[in-house]
Amino acid sequence: MYGSGPVCLAHPGGPGIGWEYLRMPALEQQLTMVYLEPVGTGGSGRLPSHPHGYTRERYSRFVELVTGRLGVPEVYLLGHSHGAFVAAHHALHRPQRLAGVILYEGAPVTGAEHGEEAGRRAAEFAAKHAGEPGLAEVLAAFGAMAAIADDEDTLAVAKGVLPAYFADYWGDEERLAPVRDAVRATYISGLDEDLRPEVIDDRAALKDLRVPALVIVGRHDVICGPRWSEELHALIPDSRLVVLEDSGHLGHIEEPELFNAAVTDFVRGTGPV
Structure with a gap:
């Protein structure tokens, strides 16, 4: 508080x-x-x-x-x-x-409708940042979402996808990287x-x-x-x-x-x- x-x-x-x-x-x-x-x-x-x-x-x-x-x-x-x-x-x-x-x-x-929209926008994000060296890590984290089974997996995916959650993570990485590093996550099914x-x-x-x-x-x-x-x-x-x-x-x-x-x-x- x-x-x-x-x-x-x-x-x-x-x-x-x-x-x-x-x-x-x-x-x-x-x-x-x-x-x-x-x-x-x-x-x-x-x-x-x-x-x-x-x-x-x-x-x-x-x-x-x-x-x-x-x-x-x-x-x-x-x-x-x-x-x-x-x-x-x-x-x-x-x-x-x-x-x-x-x-x-x-x-x-x-559900499915929400997932399809998120998938479409994730594809747009990938196209926009196609030349970014960190993009492969973000896409791998998205791909690992379905296999999450414990706290370790959850934290790895949460940190992995986080650049996609900003409008321009790599353009302001010095300020935003500490946010990514500080994330805590627990596996909820x-x-x-x-x-x-x-x-x-x-x-x-x-x-x-x-x-x-x-x-x-x-x-x-x-x-x-x-x-x-x-x-x-x-x-x-x-x-x-x-x-x-x-x-x-x-x-x-x-x-x-x-x-x-x-x-x-x-x-x-x-x-x-």
């Missing part, structure tokens, strides 16, 4: 990625940032069914418990990447204590306790979302690109959409001033808490 002002819970991505990459020092000048360490990562412990059972519903229940412990009537919930899927679920099913939700690099669906995949489609439900919503996306995001944020924006009544033109999947690092302005303007616009 850092900063002061209205309380904002920040749920990292993955699932299984450590929270530290999501640290937002500039926002801490305006908000009380509570960085969640989701169950299964770091010191939060693991489920008896680990690496299975980490569903959105499970994460949402823990978000609700943390919210209750904070002693404030309402909070903002910022979810990044997989955390945005969790935040959307929480806003749909447990909206009572939410002043607003920030869906940062999310999507309304997973993506299956529920009965070993079934959790396939998400929130399109119908989001039309009835009544929590104030801000959608943020980087123009060059490979994993959850603008197509999905534009769809989230179209589905959610009265939502706001911010596109960071020079960012990939990590706009709070790539364009921190614009990112911070978008979040603080949203919080101010939804009233004091």
Whole structure:
């Protein structure tokens, strides 16, 4: 927990990625940032069914418990990447204590359609950086995703693909390499306790979302690109959409001033808490 002002819970991505990459020092000048360490990562412990059972519903229940412990009537919930899927679920099913939700690099669906779009954008990334010596390592990491089976594999893939998560990693490698080096990751299977995949489609439900919503996306995001944020924006009544033109999947690092302005303007616009 850092900063002061209205309380904002920040749920990292993955699932299984450590929270530290999501640290937002500039926002801490305006908000009380509570960085969640989701169950299964770091010191939060693991489920008896680990690496299975980490569903959105499970994460949402823990978000609700943390919210209750904070002693404030309402909070903002910022979810990044997989955390945005969790935040959307929480806003749909447990909206009572939410002043607003920030869906940062999310999507309304997973499954084949989402995978095909990510594959197409990854191919565009590869074509754009065809002469880059580090590209082969990134593509090998993408190819190894399907065979991940433990923490070591997860960390290697997370670090391996990370250059693709920035708009221009190699053009600013001196600044961005430490972010890559600091990544922590735990293997989470993506299956529920009965070993079934959790396939998400929130399109119908989001039309009835009544929590104030801000959608943020980087123009060059490979994993959850603008197509999905534009769809989230179209589905959610009265939502706001911010596109960071020079960012990939990590706009709070790539364009921190614009990112911070978008979040603080949203919080101010939804009233004091």
